[in-house]
Amino acid sequence: MCADTPQTPDYKDTLNLPKTAFPMRAGLPKREPAWLERWAEIGVYDRLREKAAAAKGTDGARRPFTLHDGPPYANGHLHIGHALNKTIKDMIVRSHQMMGFDARYVPGWDCHGLPIEWKIEEQYRKKGKNKDAVPVVEFRQECRAFADAWVDVQREEFKRIGITGNWDNPYLTMNYHAEAVIADEFMKFLMNGTLYQGSKPVMWSPVEKTALAEAEVEYHDxxxxxxxxxxxxxxxxxxxxxxxxxxxxxxxxxxxxxxxxxxxxxxxxxxxxxxxxxxxxxxxxxxxxxxxxxxxxxxxxxxxxxxxxxxxxxxxxxxxxxxxxxxxxxxxxxxxxxxxxxxxxxxxxxxxxxxxxxxxxxxxxxxxxxxxxxxxxxxxxxxxxxxxxxxxxxxxxxxxxxxxxxxxxxxxxxxxxxxxxxxxxxxxxxxxxxxxxxxxxxxxxxxxxxxxxxxxxxxxSYPHSWRSKAPIIYRNTPQWFASVDRKLDDGMDEMGTSIRERALRSIDELVKWWPQTGRNRLHSMIESRPDWVLSRQRAWGVPLTCFTKKGALPTDADFLLRNDEVNKRIVAEFDAHGADVWYQEGFKAKVLDGIVEADAYDQVFDVLDVWFDSGSTHAFVLRDREDGTEDGIADVYMEGTDQHRGWFHSSLLQACGTKGRAPYRNVVTHGFTLDEKGMKMSKSLGNTIVPEEVIKQYGADILRLWVAQTDYTADQRIGPEILKGTADSYRRLRNTMRFLLGSLSDFTEDQRVEPADMPELEQWVLHRLAELDHKVRDGYQTFDFQGVFSAVFNFATVDLSAFYFDVRKDALYCDGDTLNARAARTVLDILFHRLTTWLAPVLVFTMEEVWLEKYPGAGSSIHLQDIPNTPADWLNEPLAAKWSKIRQARRVVTAALEVQRTDKVIGASLEAAPVVHVRDSEALEALNSVNFADVCITSDIQLTSDPAPAEAFRMPEVDGVSVVFEKAEGGKCQRCWKILPDVGNHAHDGVCGRCDSALG
Incomplete structure (x- = not known):
């Protein structure tokens, strides 16, 4: 090249290209723990409670919303079912918080019962130690320490999944106050006439030497x-x-x-x-x-x-x-x-x-x-x-x-x-x-x-204990029962006079079921169930705090000691010292002193069915805690379908016996988690998926995204291939957020454009946002996370990435201070605030990363934000109908150009200037009213109502639109790459008129 040959300037630095440090690769496994530490440091959960407390009595007051946690059992590492369960709960709590509620979540643990007792007995057997030779209080303390250790392990595992809640003050059924309340709730059964001792065949585990409830039984061949x-x-x-x-x-x-x-x-x-x-x-x-x-x-x-x-x-x-x-x-x-x-x-x-x-x-x-x-x-x-x-x-x-x-x-x-x-x-x-x-x-x-x-x-098919996995037998033994049909002597007759009647009416009149099949299942169970076997012949649990008169028969009126003052003394002792005091020498004499002759009564040493423990949690969590509810009733109980015979069931019976009604307003259920082939997971089959391993490979957000993408109301599948697909969806969404961040890097408030002044394309995006806002809020309110994520993901990838961003990149990158560019950035900012808040309940870590990239303040967090209110007047159905026609015509044009690209006639769509034949006059008018060439990302376009020639490109699914390919004429702008006739005729070399203006 000769030295004096003029060179076209490099205009790359003059473009407004996206600028962001937000990485393409997420690196979630390594980066997520840092966000957990940050949330703990700034106290996100506590700050939300403070925010709600400060708004009380004002126009911004937030209605409390409480999901009551069904307590997992404190023995062993988490499995994939735990991860599914807690993630759904977390999405319920976070979404309601961001919709303007004061959403409380107190995590809890079930700590008493046979599984822990069995573990301690196994340890004894290995040491050649006889359980019966160990003082019962000492044995119970070993059980307590075992449960306490696993609570700490599981708490950290739950937090690693990104579960928000009052982790510093969870509820444990073995806490002294909890044990006191469980005993108090039991004594309400004693006082209202439902408790009786009977002898009948009950499901009995010879291996564990105790009676079992239906919920503790599973069936195997x-x-x-x-x-x-x-x-x-x-x-x-x-x-x-x-x-x-x-x-x-x-x-x-x-x-x-x-x-x-x-x-x-x-x-x-x-x-x-x-x-x-x-x-x-x-x-x-x-x-x-x-x-x-x-x-x-x-x-x-x-x-x-x-x-x-x-x-x-x-x-x-x-x-x-x-x-x-x-x-x-x-x-x-x-x-x-x-x-x-x-x-x-x-x-x-x-x-x-x-x-x-x-x-x-x-x-x-x-x-x-x-x-x-x-x-x-x-x-x-x-x-x-x-x-x-x-x-x-x-x-x-x-x-x-x-x-x-x-x-x-x-x-x-x-x-x-x-x-x-x-x-x-x-x-x-x-x-x-x-x-x-x-x-x-x-x-x-x-x-x-x-x-x-x-x-x-x-x-x-034969019944087995779900704990020991051993077969059970039916065996006649004296047990303590709660009658489900006796008339209750408690004055709470609004929903009926027996536990069964109250439970059935609660199911039909007070509770919403998600899905509705849950109602049918629980209703049929309550309708036909026998009396509740409350007693277990074990050591680790809350004792049946009652006394029987020596020499009296169970049918005698004075067989059971019913005395309010005795009950109060027991509750006070348990509250101060825990249930272990029941087993201490002299306890009977202490609580009966001055009321009845202690030697005239026997003390009962059976322990309560653990389902009574967990069924009573509404009393010491919802009723007694400051972060409980005013009426002791939860907005939501959410567990797996097996809990229709478990926690949903026992909580309903227990509350109907002591509160007169169900302790919940909504019951949400999820199915079981299977492998990719639909098989039940089993260690022996080698098909288990462990949450910890998924998090190590992909990060917790991928696990959470899998939950959001699945229909949790049925059985779900998970495995390596499914997780790969989930990770791919995540990457596509991450790229959408990265584009938003990059395009907003230099956006300022003085560039903001009012919706009424925006071009039609931006108004159409606002219309879609208004539609989506309604769908997102309705989906979160009805616990339809799959519906929410599907709608937002399709919008982000189809409406935004594949259409709106594609069309507006030219204006964003190449325009100067134009209405199109300013309106586009305004819409991108609106999109940013809605997408981050809509997705924050699901992708808790990633949306925090996105938020902090734009708002990096020391106390900043997406989880302190609410979903922005969306003006109703953004909805514009006529505009949406018009742009539906425009997008259909665009599909035909882009498909026609793809044929030319495949045949290597062109390399990019900007090399084309097609002729578009439109039969429908209304559609033609719509296309003429916008810059259809920009919409199709071509340098030029001709619109005509003339009949299309036979060789024109057509798509069967879009009737009346045909495309004849033509190449664009003119020079190629060295800045925007459009091929236009005026390129080279402006002050700046090698650019079109639009770019010349932008260069100043």
Missing amino acids: KESFTIWVKFKVAEAGGFVPADGEDADFAGADAALVAQDLEGAHVVIWTTTPWTIPSNKAVVYGAEIAYGLYEVTGTPEECWASTGERFLLADNLAADVFKRARLGEDQYTRLRGVSADELSSLSLKHPLAGVEGSNGEWDGIRDFRAAPFVTDTEGTGFVHCAPSHGMEEFELYRDLGMLEQVITYNVMDDGGFRADLPFFGGKYILNRKGGEGDANKAVIDKLAEVGGLLARGKIKH
Whole structure:
């Protein structure tokens, strides 16, 4: 190049390009802890409470909003379900705070109960230490220390996810005041007449040696022994059929009828052989067709004998004989047997009269009809051990015969009582929950005495303790119950006079359910539930603070000591010293002194069901704390769907017994977290996702974003590929925020343009913001985080990044002090404040980073801001309809140019000056009213209503718009890169007129 050849100036430095230090790469795992420290230093949560307190009594007063935390259990590191749960809660609290509420959140922990007690016992066993040899208070203190340590661990893990709340003062069910209130709430049941002691079959864990509630039980497949047992007919009572009643009996002699049943066997089927020693009866169905069958031949290895007769349901007889290894030609049906005839029979236990039985089973077994017998499975007869089955228990309770049929053969560890003939000391389960030796012993003995017809195994769904994972049994034990149907003596009858009535009315009249299916589930559970078993035979918990009169029966009016002054003394002692004092020598005498004679009463040492603990939390958190609620009722309870039988359930029952109504106004539920294939997570399968690992790799905001993107009301999936997709969404959103920050780097208030003075494109953005503001607020108010994030994300990536930013980059970068540039920056500033506040409840760390990039003050935080109010007059439906047509036409133009770019005819859209044929006159008018070339990012454009030539580009989905490609004519502006005829004709070399003006 010659030395005197003129050179075009480099205009890059004259452009208003985005300027920001906000990095493309987030580096969240390393940077998030610093923001946590900063929030702690400036006290964000406390400052929000102070802000609300200062606004009380003014026009800016904030209505309290309280989400009451369902307490996680204090034992072990967090799993992905914890992360989902707490993140949803956090988004509820933060979003309501930013919508103008005083949103309080007191995190809590469930600290009592079997899981912790079990851990301490495991430690004892490893050391060869006997729990029973340790003073109970010492043992309880070890449980307390264990829970306390895990509270500290879990608190830090929750904080790392970005959960806001009163972490310095959480609630713990083992705090002294909490224990005092739990006891006080229990004593309200004592005083209002719902508490009683009863003896009935309850779900019992032999491994843990305690009763269990339904919420503590889960169902797993289990292989069980199954046996067909013979009960011999002891005698037949001379039944005589009525004339014509049964063709088989026409004219038959009564004595002959009796004769062919005596010595026959009624066959029962059971999957719990260990209950046979406790059998007291057999029942049949009054509407079932039965027959008398005789064995006519037997194969080898068969427990039936030729000539034996059996009573069976006709629908099941063939299956029973098949199980007994008899062919169809080896038995015959002699005749039908009616229910009236069955009612005349009595039966013998298969172990009756056996040598060495000491008469244990010699009594005649009761034999009667029962409504729960069917002929769809088994034999058509049901063996009854009312001590181990609720239906049988209720049958004989209603008959007034419990004293005759209740047994106490099974001890608390699942072993038979030591003096039970043949089976004493045998165990249903071993210590680890596996099969014990009781079932085999019973089966072997039945086979030995000829009491067995068949045996086998069955795989079926069976209840297990969710803590020990061991099978449970039903066992009759004295327990303490809260009646759900007794009339309450408390004067709070507005919602009903019993716990059940109040609960059902609360569900329907006082509570909103998200989703509505939660209502149906809990309603059906409450409708059919039995009385609440409150007692547990353990050590670590709040004791049942009551006394029983020595020598009195549970049915006696004075059996329970009901005294307000005693109750007050107990509460005061617990408040000062904790529940451990109940176990200290002399406590009974101390609280009963001067009121009743202490020696006349026994002190109860069972502990409360932990669901009563957590169900009572509304009293010591919502009612008693300064950051609680005025009426002791929460705005929201939010937990997983399993809590319809857990915390939602127990809280409802407990509050209906002590407050007269539900303790919540809204109940939000989430599903379970599965792996990417929809499988339940399991360590053995290696498909678990640990929050800590996700945070280490991606950062907590990615985990939070996954929560926001999922439909939490159903079961959700998570895994490496899903997290990669979540991270990609995050990057796209981060780039949007980076563009905003860069474009606002030099924005000042004196550049602000009023909405009415803005170009149409900016007014359209404001319209979209007004639409979104309504959607965001409504979504947050209805806990629809997926809907909120989807709407904001689509707006940010489609409406903004792919359209508005794309169109306005030219004005932002190249214009001088023009209306377009100033209006665009004004809108970007408005966008900044809305996007950051809309997204702050979800992306707590990233939106803080974005905010501090623009407002870096020492006490600055996005989490101290509210979502800005959006003027209703920004809504402009006619303008939105017009710009919808413009954007549709733009789609056709950009698609047509993409074809030319792919064919390498052009490299950029600014090289084009297409001709756009528009059939619709209204659409053409809309396009002519704006700078459509700028909208399409072309150097020029021609609009015409002329018919489009055949070769014109068309899109089927946009009717009436066609594009003919033409190249732009003129020179290329060295500053804005548009190709225009006037380039080179201005004071500054190589630029267009617009850029020349901008250069001054």
